Amino acid sequence: MIKLFGFGPCFGVMDASPFVVKVDAFLRMASLPYENIAGFNNIKKSPKGKLPFIVDERGDENVVVPDSEEIIEHLTKVYNVELDNFLTDEQKATAHLVTKSLDENLYWCLVYSRWMLDDTWPIISDTFFGQLPFPVKLIVPKLVRKSVKKNLHGQGTGRHSKDEILAISKKSFDALSSMLGDKPYFFGEQVSSFDAVVYSHICEFISVDFYNEFNSLARKYENLVKFCERIATKYY
Numbered sequence: 001m002i003k004l005f006g007f008g009p010c011f012g013v014m015d016a017s018p019f020v021v022k023v024d025a026f027l028r029m030a031s032l033p034y035e036n037i038a039g040f041n042n043i044k045k046s047p048k049g050k051l052p053f054i055v056d057e058r059g060d061e062n063v064v065v066p067d068s069e070e071i072i073e074h075l076t077k078v079y080n081v082e083l084d085n086f087l088t089d090e091q092k093a094t095a096h097l098v099t100k101s102l103d104e105n106l107y108w109c110l111v112y113s114r115w116m117l118d119d120t121w122p123i124i125s126d127t128f129f130g131q132l133p134f135p136v137k138l139i140v141p142k143l144v145r146k147s148v149k150k151n152l153h154g155q156g157t158g159r160h161s162k163d164e165i166l167a168i169s170k171k172s173f174d175a176l177s178s179m180l181g182d183k184p185y186f187f188g189e190q191v192s193s194f195d196a197v198v199y200s201h202i203c204e205f206i207s208v209d210f211y212n213e214f215n216s217l218a219r220k221y222e223n224l225v226k227f228c229e230r231i232a233t234k235y236y
Contacts, residue, residue: 001035002027002075003055005045008038010127012209014236018107019068020052022200026072028235029191030081040128069099072193083193091187095194098179102172102201108157109169110204113214115148117162120212162213169214176202177221184230199231207232 004027006020015021015038027034034054046053046066053066056078065074075081084092114124129141152158157165176198185191186198205218206228219225 001057002032003035003037003057004052005037005039005042005054006052007040007042011204013203013207016127016204017051018110018200018204019050019103021203022068022196023052023054023071025196025199025231025235026075026083026193029193029196030075030079030083032075032079032081069103072196076193081193083191086190087187087192095187095192095197098175099194099197102197106169106172106201108152108155109165109172109214110201111148112152112157112162112165113169113205113212115145116152116158117212117214120210121145123210166213166217170217173202173218173221173224177224180223180227182223185227195227195231199228203228203232 004020004023006015006024007017008015010016013021014024014036024036042053043049043051047064048066050066052068052071053064054071054074056063056065056074058078063074065071076083084095087095114120125141125145129137129144131137132140149158157168160168180186183189185195187194202218202224205215206225208215
């Protein structure tokens with residue numbers, strides 16, 4: 001049995017983290033049976049201190065695999081997943097490079113849009129810290145937000161203005177919309193693991209149940225909105 005450890009359902013999507021959604025969507029697309037184990041305390045169990053990670057129970061052996069990319073590579077190899085067999089080498093190369101762009105660029109725009117925007121911060125604070133006892137919930141959210149701000153600055157995205165980060169996001173949305181065109185999936189009529197990757201990122205802007213400038217921008221791309229709806233209808 002494969003056990004997927006994540007944060008849990010949030011904002012109307014299956015997890016607040018696109019990386020957890022990525023693995024979850026891949027498992028569904030590959031028709032692999034698994035158990036979803038949700039909880040913020042899972043991060044303390046993770047070998048790399050991040051989510052997701054999986055425990056692949058195979059007979060007497062439990063294989064722990066952290067990191068969404070490593071997880072997908074492990075599952076593809078061990079369970080002979082054929083999702084990407086129809087892709088050309090060029091398409092596989094494109095998928096790899098765009099995946100890196102989404103993971104290392106658009107993701108940080110998402111983080112900024114949730115943790116740094118003053119109109120969105122109350123939603124984030126209440127969702128993640130609302131159940132903490134008083135007076136802890138008055139202190140911890142501010143400390144965590146300060147830490148996220150520091151990480152954003154260190155990574156580089158936080159050195160830009162809001163409008164500049166919005167423009168960076170738009171370039172990613174523009175590129176994805178052009179790649180998809182009028183196709184049902186990114187490489188044609190057949191779903192691939194790359195569709196799980198794209199869905200995991202853009203659903204966090206498009207399918208969530210709150211509004212801000214970044215989410216509203218993403219929702220202007222009709223083909224990306226329909227893509228999210230198509231994946232959600234078919235696999236969720």
